[in-house]
Amino acid sequence: MWFRPNGSMRTARVGERRVSMDFGVAYTEEQQQFRKEVRAWIEENVPEDMKEPVDGRDDTEEQWRFWLEKHREMAVKGWLYPTYPKEYGGGGLSGDHETILAEEFRQARIPWSGSSLLFATLLVWGTEEQREKFLVPLLKGEATSWQKLTEPKGGADLANYQSRAVRDGDDWLLTGSNVFISGTPRPHWTPAGPNYLYGPMLTDPDAPRHRNLGYFIIPVPSEGLDIKEMDLLPGHDQHAIFMDNVRVPADHLIGGETQGWQVLGAHLDQEHGGRGRAAPSPRDAFAAKMVDYARDTKHSSGTLGSDPVVQQTAMEAIIDSHRDAILGKRTYWMYSNRMEVQYQGNVADVHNREHQLRNTIRVRDVMGMYTLLDRNDPRAPQEGAQEVSQRDKAGQRHAGGSTNIAKVILSRRIGISRTQERAAPTPSTATKFGS
Ligand SMILES: Cc1cc2nc3c(=O)[nH]c(=O)nc-3n(C[C@H](O)[C@H](O)[C@H](O)COP(=O)(O)OP(=O)(O)OC[C@H]3O[C@@H](n4cnc5c(N)ncnc54)[C@H](O)[C@@H]3O)c2cc1C
Missing domain, CATH: 1.20.140.10 (Butyryl-CoA Dehydrogenase, subunit A, domain 3)
Known part of the structure; x- marks a missing residue:
């Protein structure tokens, strides 16, 4: 994609000169071809009744299952998570491709995000084994995940996390609760939830703030884990989560056992517009x-x-x-x-x-x-x-x-806060397209 200085379009007088004022975005031949391919796929694959309803409260189990299946097909084409590395199941495509996909999918009301907050976290902090175990199925559309941050006591001050993770041999036992956790499937649908929840847990209550959390990926379903729907003003997409001694293996801890706040930085950087x-x-x-x-x-x-x-x-x-x-x-x-x-x-x-x-x-x-x-x-x-x-x-x-x-x-x-502490920006995890 490029911005064309096309003299045949609108012009404006600047002093004695007349200059081009066409700031329209032009697409290359290859990109226009790609758009045609995407449109043809939508035409062939997406029936009208599977498109996102105007009101999210009207979504159905049939749509949920349809899109779980379609997302796998889209991943094979590289369209589900276009800019993530091919070696982990992503599309390996450019930002321009993602732009075209986003424009077309949104126009056609296709449920699609192109990204997840967990991906950067795993790419920056996960070991190679953890990327294979979690990132690959997620990028291939074979698994889904929800972020699990907000606790009933409040969501703004995440550093003051109360839900506990306690070591038990090689495993961890997780106990606590969350509210407002967003995600699509309703508890009475099949499958009833995501494959994973992810977020921080308090691993060391005696350690200072920012040095006392771990960051965990929690399999769903798990014994002791309960998910309840919350019916809120925007609809029924939010959930309350209850964990009572939920056992997770050691390799579900991302980063060190008191590095959760730092790991969370990669996750939140994306959530806050990064x-x-x-x-x-x-x-x-x-x-x-x-x-x-x-x-x-x-x-x-x-x-x-x-x-x-x-x-x-x-x-x-x-x-x-x-x-x-x-x-x-x-x-x-x-x-x-x-x-x-x-x-x-x-x-x-x-x-x-x-x-x-x-x-x-x-x-x-x-x-x-x-x-x-x-x-x-x-x-x-x-x-x-x-x-x-x-x-x-x-x-x-x-x-x-x-x-x-x-x-x-x-x-x-921008350096004007009460505290001097400034989170380090997370490095971009976009594909190095063409290199
Ligand atoms: C539609 C929707 C979807 C959501 N999805 C998710 C999700 O998927 N996962 C998840 O974990 N959470 C989710 N949340 C929860 C959301 O992240 C929290 O609502 C948010 O972090 C604020 O937490 P709180 O509501 O508990 O407010 P509190 O933390 O109790 O804060 C109350 C008020 O005080 C203000 N405040 C607090 N601290 C400060 C401060 N230091 N300076 C200035 N003002 C302050 C807040 O802005 C807020 O207005 C969702 C919420 C909604 C409404």
């Missing part, structure tokens, strides 16, 4: 949908969009979402070129959270109370998509750590 976004998330499309609504809805003598106040609000929303896409893309560009991402991912993370909230308010200002009608109400515009978005954005303020915590991290990264 990988960027190849293409905007469908979650961010709701502002564009609001513009569609303003354009298509009759109002007084014209359309809703002919009202100058609506125009102003819609324009601000669109500028905000474009700025957000560019910030996410900048980090992604750095990540996929194996540059060290310092504060840029955190800037994009804070902006993403805040712009979503600003835009949900703008959507309500333009579309009014119709935004709160759900899919069951015949008057709900856009199949209730805005109502889903209004609930979702309320939850997203806290998902992945809260916005306040994202700001604390950003201020640390």
Whole structure:
């Protein structure tokens, strides 16, 4: 992909000169061919009723099983986790390929992430044996995993972890609980959960903060492990986890037994924006949908969009979402070129959270109370998509750590925090494409 200085397109006068102003993204012949291949695959493989429903609460066990199977097929093509190393089952493809996949899959409402927070952790901290054991099946789509961080006492202060890991011979016994753990399958579906949970546990209660945690991968199902669904405002994707002396073998500890905080750094760096976004998330499309609504809805003598106040609000929303896409893309560009991402991912993370909230308010200002009608109400515009978005954005303020915590991290990264401690940026784990 490259930015074309195409003189035949828009131009602007700068002093006496007329310069090219076409900043459109152009794709190479090979990339356009790749896009065609992806579209043809979607056409052939993805029936309409297997696409992600507008409201996540309408997903079905049949869809879950369909996508478990399809993800394996996508992994064989290198499309499930495109930029991860081929030697571990990843696609070995470039960031440009991932961008095309993200654009096409999201357009077609295919459940797909292109990454997982556990991958960087295993690539940076896992032994070769652990990568073979955990990373390979995950990258091949043969296993799934959920991150397990937040405890009932609170999620913001992760260094103050209470769930315990106690050595028992060569094994560890894990006891504790978690809340808000996100993941797809519902407890009454088959399979009922992921293959692994991963996250920190307190291994040495007498050691100082940041030197007292271990980082574990926990097999599911396990004796003593219970997963319960939480029905929350955004839907039913969050879970409570209870562990009562769950036995895990020694090789399920990633890093040293008191290095969990440092291992967690690789995991959280990705969660807090360190990988960027190849293409905007469908979650961010709701502002564009609001513009569609303003354009298509009759109002007084014209359309809703002919009202100058609506125009102003819609324009601000669109500028905000474009700025957000560019910030996410900048980090992604750095990540996929194996540059060290310092504060840029955190800037994009804070902006993403805040712009979503600003835009949900703008959507309500333009579309009014119709935004709160759900899919069951015949008057709900856009199949209730805005109502889903209004609930979702309320939850997203806290998902992945809260916005306040994202700001604390950003201020640390730019050197203005109360403490001098600054987490080291995690090295990029993108494939060295072509080398
Ligand atoms: C939709 C959704 C999905 C989620 N998915 C997962 C998941 O998959 N896995 C997982 O482990 N967790 C998940 N979470 C939990 C999420 O990570 C936590 O909600 C978050 O870390 C905050 O923890 P808390 O809710 O316990 O708030 P608390 O830690 O109790 O904090 C309460 C409030 O105090 C503020 N606060 C706390 N400390 C500070 C500080 N030092 N400076 C400034 N403000 C502070 C917080 O911002 C928050 O507003 C999810 C949450 C949601 C809503």
